[in-house]
Amino acid sequence: METAPFRVLVVVPCYNEQAAIAQVVAEINEVKQQNNLTIDVLVVNDRSTDNSLAIIQKLNCHYVDLPVNLGIGGAMHAGYKYAYRHGYDVAVQMDGDGQHPAEELPKILKPIFDGQADVVIGSRFLERTGFQSTFARRLGIRYFRWLNQFLIGKSIHDSTSGFRAFNRRTISIANAYYPDEYPEPESIVQFGLHKLRILEVPVVMRERQGGTSSITLAKSVYYMFKVTMGTLFLYIRLQNNQRSHGIITNCHSDT
Amino acid sequence: MESLPIVIQILSLTGALLFLFFIARLIVNGKLREEYSFIWIVCTIILIVFSIWRKGLEKISLMLGVYYPPSLIFLAAIFVIIIFLVHLSVVNSSMQQSVKELTHEIAFLKKELADLREDQNKPLAGRSPLVTEA
Numbered sequence: 252m253e254t255a256p257f258r259v260l261v262v263v264p265c266y267n268e269q270a271a272i273a274q275v276v277a278e279i280n281e282v283k284q285q286n287n288l289t290i291d292v293l294v295v296n297d298r299s300t301d302n303s304l305a306i307i308q309k310l311n312c313h314y315v316d317l318p319v320n321l322g323i324g325g326a327m328h329a330g331y332k333y334a335y336r337h338g339y340d341v342a343v344q345m346d347g348d349g350q351h352p353a354e355e356l357p358k359i360l361k362p363i364f365d366g367q368a369d370v371v372i373g374s375r376f377l378e379r380t381g382f383q384s385t386f387a388r389r390l391g392i393r394y395f396r397w398l399n400q401f402l403i404g405k406s407i408h409d410s411t412s413g414f415r416a417f418n419r420r421t422i423s424i425a426n427a428y429y430p431d432e433y434p435e436p437e438s439i440v441q442f443g444l445h446k447l448r449i450l451e452v453p454v455v456m457r458e459r460q461g462g463t464s465s466i467t468l469a470k471s472v473y474y475m476f477k478v479t480m481g482t483l484f485l486y487i488r489l490q491n492n493q494r495s496h497g498i499i500t501n502c503h504s505d506t
Numbered sequence: 507m508e509s510l511p512i513v514i515q516i517l518s519l520t521g522a523l524l525f526l527f528f529i530a531r532l533i534v535n536g537k538l539r540e541e542y543s544f545i546w547i548v549c550t551i552i553l554i555v556f557s558i559w560r561k562g563l564e565k566i567s568l569m570l571g572v573y574y575p576p577s578l579i580f581l582a583a584i585f586v587i588i589i590f591l592v593h594l595s596v597v598n599s600s601m602q603q604s605v606k607e608l609t610h611e612i613a614f615l616k617k618e619l620a621d622l623r624e625d626q627n628k629p630l631a632g633r634s635p636l637v638t639e640a
Contacts, residue, residue, distance in 0.1 A: 295613075
């Protein structure tokens with residue numbers, strides 16, 4: 252890949268990731284060097300209760316320290332706001348637990364650089380390689396695929412994937428509104444209704460390097476319920492906006 | 507119906523007045539915002555009215571076709587409570603939204619401050635910090 256004129260912000264949400272966060276940031280910086288990319292790393296510390304903040308402060312990256320724990324949605328929203336305000340062309344979400352290998356970064360950035368897509372999602376399931384998650388979880392993901400297909404007519408294979416890249420237009424939409432709590436599947440519906448071009452590219456994911464998933468077995472029923480409700484109401488709200496304003500506004504696109 | 511109620515009448519009247527006093531004190535001490543005290547004051551006034559005007563409840567019940575007056579109280583009370591709970595959920599939701607936005611802004615300001623400090627680097631090192639960590 253030639254030297255890209257695009258300024259990229261990699262947002263890494265971090266909640267109690269003291270075991271993995273240093274490695275994640277180091278890998279991104281390595282990939283940045285190798286591929287000669289203009290990448291800044293922004294770690295969003297979501298009020299970690301462990302030693303994460305002290306570790307982040309010593310790393311070669313930008314960081315914001317949320318004074319209140321907001322959950323993944325609020326943390327990512329902070330990252331997208333930051334990207335929007337500082338004029339980044341591309342924002343990438345990458346988990347702080349090491350699930351998303353930095354070597355895959357160029358893969359999800361390329362369609363954005365080439366102008367092929369507004370949203371690129373790194374998917375585990377397009378090519379069945381690497382960590383595939385558990386059976387129950389894949390069942391849930393299949394349900395979300397059906398829900399997305401039903402609502403926006405797009406089949407997203409890995410809608411819970413938190414490995415995604417946004418272009419400027421998407422950043423401005425995420426800046427204005429980003430779902431709370433479990434934002435990944437909901438935001439796909441949001442982007443779909445904004446008529447953004449969503450592209451999935453196959454990536455290889457690893458099993459988490461440290462920490463525990465934010466979604467435990469006990470929470471998964473609540474997760475399904477919350478995401479379904481959130482998705483449906485988001486759908487209705489955006490449809491209403493569309494009807495009353497002609498197009499979905501609320502975002503100041505400058506691309 | 508005539509001998510029994512005078513005791514309960516006094517009881518409910520003092521109860522209502524005490525409650526009104528309690529609400530007023532909360533407002534005066536700044537622990538309760540006026541807009542949320544409104545519903546409590548209205549409820550207390552209704553309570554006072556009916557503890558003085560005993561026949562009123564019966565009359566209204568019969569008018570509405572309710573033959574057991576106390577059940578009308580329960581119906582009304584539950585209805586009011588549910589409405590108020592929904593109202594509180596709405597207030598809570600908007601508060602959560604505000605907290606999220608404030609959190610973002612504070613985090614950005616903290617970062618900007620840290621960056622500024624780093625730019626100025628050494629000269630500030632000796633001074634006391636502008637913002638202390640919680």
